[in-house]
Amino acid sequence: QVQLVQSGAEVKKPGSSVKVSCKISGGNYAIGWIRQAPGQGLEWMGRIIPFAGTPSYAEKYQGRLTITADMSSSTVYMQLNSLRSDDSAVYYCARVGSTGSYLFFAYWGQGTLVSVSS
Amino acid sequence: QSALTQPRSVSGSPGQSVAISCTGTNGDVGGHDYVSWYQQHPGKVPKLIIYDVTRRPSGVPDRFSGSQSGNTASLTISGLQTDDEADYYCCSNAGSSRSVFGTGTKVTVL
Numbered sequence: 001q002v003q004l005v006q007s008g009a010e011v012k013k014p015g016s017s018v019k020v021s022c023k024i025s026g027g028n029y030a031i032g033w034i035r036q037a038p039g040q041g042l043e044w045m046g047r048i049i050p051f052a053g054t055p056s057y058a059e060k061y062q063g064r065l066t067i068t069a070d071m072s073s074s075t076v077y078m079q080l081n082s083l084r085s086d087d088s089a090v091y092y093c094a095r096v097g098s099t100g101s102y103l104f105f106a107y108w109g110q111g112t113l114v115s116v117s118s
Numbered sequence: 119q120s121a122l123t124q125p126r127s128v129s130g131s132p133g134q135s136v137a138i139s140c141t142g143t144n145g146d147v148g149g150h151d152y153v154s155w156y157q158q159h160p161g162k163v164p165k166l167i168i169y170d171v172t173r174r175p176s177g178v179p180d181r182f183s184g185s186q187s188g189n190t191a192s193l194t195i196s197g198l199q200t201d202d203e204a205d206y207y208c209c210s211n212a213g214s215s216r217s218v219f220g221t222g223t224k225v226t227v228l
Binding site: 030032034041042043044047056058059092094097100101103104105106108109110111 | 119121150151152154156158163164165166169170173175205207209211214215216217218219220221222
């Protein structure tokens with residue numbers, strides 16, 4: 001059974017960093033990070049193939065986002081630096097499916113609310 | 119990478135069919151057969167309902183179907199039910215292991 005369990009809610013100051021974890025059980029496949037600002041749509045941020053270790057990022061997050069994987073604990077991390085108020089959002093990790101193109105998100109974590117406020 | 123374009127809202131009566139379009143470019147939707155669709159009820163986690171344009175995960179009713187023509191993909195919900203009222207998002211591979219989501223469509227069951 002595939003499960004993705006994310007770390008708890010965070011409250012951060014502008015300019016600081018946040019690191020959200022996603023513990024994965026059930027298979028070794030690419031993990032993506034998607035965020036959703038309040039009342040807004042889904043936005044793909046980046047992804048990593050844990051065993052390969054090479055992440056890819058959306059252009060708008062280049063230089064500010066780091067996605068890493070710790071195979072020993074089956075955990076993927078998303079760190080976002082230089083936080084701004086408009087980074088306040090629910091952050092999801094999601095695992096790709098194990099059939100077809102492997103380019104869709106079949107399993108999702110429960111989401112982590114990150115609030116950025118002074 | 120710009121978000122894929124979806125209508126802001128669509129509506130229909132129970133039992134009717136509705137279709138949601140998802141328009142991208144040759145670099146995303148039109149360049150691959152890798153469009154997926156997600157249903158999200160308020161306050162809930164998104165749920166995969168269509169992948170690789172036309173394929174349905176097990177457990178998803180066949181009332182949900184997907185198609186694609188050129189740079190536009192579509193999700194059709196047939197036999198609309200009250201529980202179908204939700205937000206729907208398309209997503210496409212955008213090359214180089216990147217993905218892009220659509221702007222989202224709110225489906226209202228009248």
